[in-house]
Amino acid sequence: MTLPMGFHRFLFAVLLLVFGGTALAESRAELAAKRVKPALVAALAEKKLDYGNPVFIRIFKAEKVLEIWVSKKDQYVLFHTYPICTYSGRLGPKIREGDNQAPEGFYRVGLSQLNPQSNYHLAFNLGYPNAYDRANGRTGNFLMVHGNCVSIGCYAMGDAAIEEIYTLMDAALRSGQKSIDVHVFPFRFDNTKIVWQNAEWQAFWSDLKTGFDAFNRSKTPPAISVVNKRYRITPN
Numbered sequence: 001m002t003l004p005m006g007f008h009r010f011l012f013a014v015l016l017l018v019f020g021g022t023a024l025a026e027s028r029a030e031l032a033a034k035r036v037k038p039a040l041v042a043a044l045a046e047k048k049l050d051y052g053n054p055v056f057i058r059i060f061k062a063e064k065v066l067e068i069w070v071s072k073k074d075q076y077v078l079f080h081t082y083p084i085c086t087y088s089g090r091l092g093p094k095i096r097e098g099d100n101q102a103p104e105g106f107y108r109v110g111l112s113q114l115n116p117q118s119n120y121h122l123a124f125n126l127g128y129p130n131a132y133d134r135a136n137g138r139t140g141n142f143l144m145v146h147g148n149c150v151s152i153g154c155y156a157m158g159d160a161a162i163e164e165i166y167t168l169m170d171a172a173l174r175s176g177q178k179s180i181d182v183h184v185f186p187f188r189f190d191n192t193k194i195v196w197q198n199a200e201w202q203a204f205w206s207d208l209k210t211g212f213d214a215f216n217r218s219k220t221p222p223a224i225s226v227v228n229k230r231y232r233i234t235p236n
Contacts, residue, residue: 029116029170032163040164044070047077052175055168056221059084059145059155061091061102062187062194066145066157068165075219079168082161085149091186092201094128097140100153103128104204106211106224106231107182111173114166121147121159122166126182131226145182181221185212207231 041051047070054071064084069076089101103126113125123146129138144154147162157165169180186201187194189209196205207230214222214235223234 029114029122029166032122033167033170036164036167040167044079047079048072049077049079051168052171054177055079055172055180056215057165057169057180057182058215059182059184060188061087061104061185062191066155066161066165068168069219070168076221077219080164082157082165085156085158085161086151087155088151088153093138093204094133094140094143094153095138099140102151102153102155102184103133103140103143104184104186104208105130105132106208107184108179109169109182110179111170114170114173115144115146116166118144118146120144120150120154120156120162122162123147123154124166124169126184132229132231135226135229181224183208183211183215183221189213190216203230207233 037051044051049070049072056069056071056076058067058069059065064087066082066084068079068082070079087102089099092101093105094101094103107126107128107130109124109127113127115123115125123144126143126145128140128143140153145162145165146154146156147159149156149158172180185208186205187196189212196202199205210233211222211224211231214233218236220236222236225232225234
């Protein structure tokens with residue numbers, strides 16, 4: 001059978017779009033890893049930590065910081081604190097689609113939630129809405145931690161920071177960590193300058209504080225479940 005004139009060019013263009021686009025997206029993450037891995041390996045070694053070890057992340061809105069912790073034997077060690085470039089909304093959880101709020105709560109991130117094709121350089125999906133959010137009728141999706149410095153319900157870290165964070169997460173997940181706990185807080189609950197006991201979200205924040213305190217005591221992320229529309233925290 002003779003193929004129509006120009007069909008081969010059309011087929012080549014389609015294949016380039018499908019497979020070339022994927023390769024380009026993969027190379028973005030790979031190129032980022034090549035840039036940042038040597039310095040990360042050296043910085044980890046200074047704290048006697050290994051590249052590819054499990055990681056744990058905490059985000060604090062009021063302080064505008066993201067902490068990344070790395071596993072060392074049975075506990076986690078604080079590796080680095082990154083400034084958050086910007087986030088949208090105010091203190092308090094995300095409630096509904098379009099409210100421009102950045103989420104608060106306990107989330108988990110698996111390998112499939114890493115996004116090397118983000119419009120904001122590199123990103124990972126927090127997993128909102130989680131079981132708690134769904135139980136409480138909260139709506140929205142695709143809430144990310146990403147590069148650049150613009151946000152509509154996300155946490156924007158800037159490109160340099162997200163390259164390091166993404167690379168550490170990708171290495172941990174590809175080395176066997178099934179999912180990464182990401183705890184997102186309105187503020188540090190040991191910050192005595194913030195008075196929140198009579199705030200709108202006192203009950204919700206009290207549950208978050210239980211998780212915050214549990215990790216601070218053991219330096220191991222607690223087990224999180226949802227019972228009667230509230231978080232249940234079981235220390236490890």
